[in-house]
Amino acid sequence: MLHKFEIDKTKLVLDVHSGALHQVDDLSWHLLDHYQQKSKTQLITEYSVAYNQAEIEEALVEIEQLTAQGLLFSVDPVDEQYDMDQVFSGDVVKALCLHVAHDCNLRCKYCFAGQGPFGGDRSLMSLETGCQAIDFLLKQSDRRRHIEVDFFGGEPLLNFAVVKQLVTYSRKKAALFGKKIKFTLTTNALLLDESTAQYLLDNAISVVLSLDGRPAIHDKMRPAGRGAGSYRQVLKNIKRLVAKNPPGGYYVRGTYTRHNLDFSKDIMHMIDQGLVDISVEPVVAQPEAEYALRLEDAEILKQEYRYLVKKVLEMITAGRRINFFHFNVDLEAGPCLAKRLSGCGAGHEYLAVTPAGYLYPCHQFVGHSQFQLGHVSSNELNQNIRQQFKRAHLYNKPACRQCWAKYYCSGGCNANAYAFNGDLLQPYQLECMLTQARLECALYLKCVFEK
Amino acid sequence: MGKHIKTINTNSLAATIKTGGCGECQTSCQSACKTSCTVGNQVCAKEEK
Ligand code: SF4
Ligand code: SF4
Numbered sequence: 001m002l003h004k005f006e007i008d009k010t011k012l013v014l015d016v017h018s019g020a021l022h023q024v025d026d027l028s029w030h031l032l033d034h035y036q037q038k039s040k041t042q043l044i045t046e047y048s049v050a051y052n053q054a055e056i057e058e059a060l061v062e063i064e065q066l067t068a069q070g071l072l073f074s075v076d077p078v079d080e081q082y083d084m085d086q087v088f089s090g091d092v093v094k095a096l097c098l099h100v101a102h103d104c105n106l107r108c109k110y111c112f113a114g115q116g117p118f119g120g121d122r123s124l125m126s127l128e129t130g131c132q133a134i135d136f137l138l139k140q141s142d143r144r145r146h147i148e149v150d151f152f153g154g155e156p157l158l159n160f161a162v163v164k165q166l167v168t169y170s171r172k173k174a175a176l177f178g179k180k181i182k183f184t185l186t187t188n189a190l191l192l193d194e195s196t197a198q199y200l201l202d203n204a205i206s207v208v209l210s211l212d213g214r215p216a217i218h219d220k221m222r223p224a225g226r227g228a229g230s231y232r233q234v235l236k237n238i239k240r241l242v243a244k245n246p247p248g249g250y251y252v253r254g255t256y257t258r259h260n261l262d263f264s265k266d267i268m269h270m271i272d273q274g275l276v277d278i279s280v281e282p283v284v285a286q287p288e289a290e291y292a293l294r295l296e297d298a299e300i301l302k303q304e305y306r307y308l309v310k311k312v313l314e315m316i317t318a319g320r321r322i323n324f325f326h327f328n329v330d331l332e333a334g335p336c337l338a339k340r341l342s343g344c345g346a347g348h349e350y351l352a353v354t355p356a357g358y359l360y361p362c363h364q365f366v367g368h369s370q371f372q373l374g375h376v377s378s379n380e381l382n383q384n385i386r387q388q389f390k391r392a393h394l395y396n397k398p399a400c401r402q403c404w405a406k407y408y409c410s411g412g413c414n415a416n417a418y419a420f421n422g423d424l425l426q427p428y429q430l431e432c433m434l435t436q437a438r439l440e441c442a443l444y445l446k447c448v449f450e451k
Numbered sequence: 452m453g454k455h456i457k458t459i460n461t462n463s464l465a466a467t468i469k470t471g472g473c474g475e476c477q478t479s480c481q482s483a484c485k486t487s488c489t490v491g492n493q494v495c496a497k498e499e500k
Contacts, residue, residue, distance in 0.1 A: 020458060020461060062456045066456065146475045
């Protein structure tokens with residue numbers, strides 16, 4: 001399977017199944033369309049109207065060689081003989097998202113957590129439940145050495161005392177089990193004062209900091225309790241932390257909605273504030289919400305990504321350091337195929353824990369009681385639900401099987417698929433279109449930097 | 452490097468199929484609300500074992 005696309009007069013061809021990326025000239029761009037259907041003589045005859053014969057022959061030799069090397073027209077490595085069980089064997093949980101607070105100090109309009117409580121009561125996780133969750137993870141991760149804990153909410157800093165105690169507890173316990181824990185904390189930064197920031201720095205905790213971009217955009221969607229904007233306070237706190245180069249890394253992440261289809265301006269705004277590691281994402285919303293993105297916005301958004309990639313390129317060329325999350329793609333040392341097939345792991349490798357200790361496939365499913373998998377105090381998990389999620393992999397989703405972006409996307413977000421189509425196996429179309437648009441930009445950047 | 456086709460990367464994904472997954476890599480949520488690691492930009496954790 002080949003995917004051809006053109007950005008800024010650069011013609012690119014991705015050989016989907018090998019992952020090889022090629023920059024091609026006009027002639028090979030056309031030849032590749034018919035190479036498999038027509039004979040060489042036919043191709044030469046047809047194209048000699050527009051091109052010189054020797055050139056056509058040369059291009060055909062190149063195509064032939066690359067095909068022989070498995071870098072063009074390579075076949076799907078996942079055939080009937082491929083042992084899917086090898087990829088999805090074992091019941092290992094390697095990451096937990098701890099909802100340490102089902103409460104929040106902001107009232108973001110697009111919040112999928114119902115502004116904190118996920119449709120339930122406002123509550124905080126107790127230290128005891130947190131420790132049970134860590135014990136559960138240490139046991140369920142079996143022989144995996146690298147495990148992850150994400151402190152999430154609502155707003156996790158509303159329960160920071162417990163977060164700190166859990167970090168200490170986990171480190172001690174992990175050492176006994178010979179494991180390495182990576183911690184992440186996702187925060188709206190409103191309570192990220194100096195001492196909190198210092199703690200995160202000292203403990204090399206990765207931080208995800210929410211900021212939507214331009215002040216008016218941010219304040220419109222992310223108001224505090226009485227409707228006042230949160231931009232000023234949040235930006236000040238974020239800048240203070242980022243200035244210290246967090247050793248665990250950070251991402252400033254924003255959400256764009258129908259109110260800012262020109263979100264590249266928000267990204268530029270963040271860059272102008274000296275922020276480097278940035279991730280800005282499409283909102284996930286019920287279709288009736290006025291800020292929800294619509295299918296008809298897809299083309300505008302695609303052009304916006306194209307515009308953004310040019311801007312990013314200009315700035316990097318001018319010597320600025322920018323790391324836009326979705327424009328990163330590792331062609332040489334990316335993940336193995338097994339990882340690419342399994343995706344996010346929600347519901348089997350990755351689980352979310354509510355303040356009361358109940359387990360769900362991931363943070364997006366919290367509150368949907370039909371997906372409750374169990375409780376951290378017991379090592380029994382609902383195997384039906386787990387199997388359902390295990391089976392929701394790339395090759396069981398008809399659209400994904402045929403999709404050129406499959407090895408980079410891994411089958412999209414199951415929560416989105418469920419929310420929009422009521423089916424884990426049917427990806428949400430707008431998400432697909434945006435994933436593909438971003439990936440083209442990322443591949444284009446790769447190509448330019450190779451030069 | 453060809454005159455008509457310039458190959459940007461040559462390593463083949465299919466080569467990793469036989470090795471299976473060691474499973475040590477980070478989980479990768481793709482949703483908007485999280486760190487949202489798409490898989491393609493991840494690094495393999497195998498070497499740091
Ligand atoms: S979710 Fe969409 S973009 Fe991703 S692999 Fe499936 S079809 Fe392709
Ligand atoms: S299902 Fe979606 S929201 Fe949940 S972990 Fe996977 S990608 Fe993230």
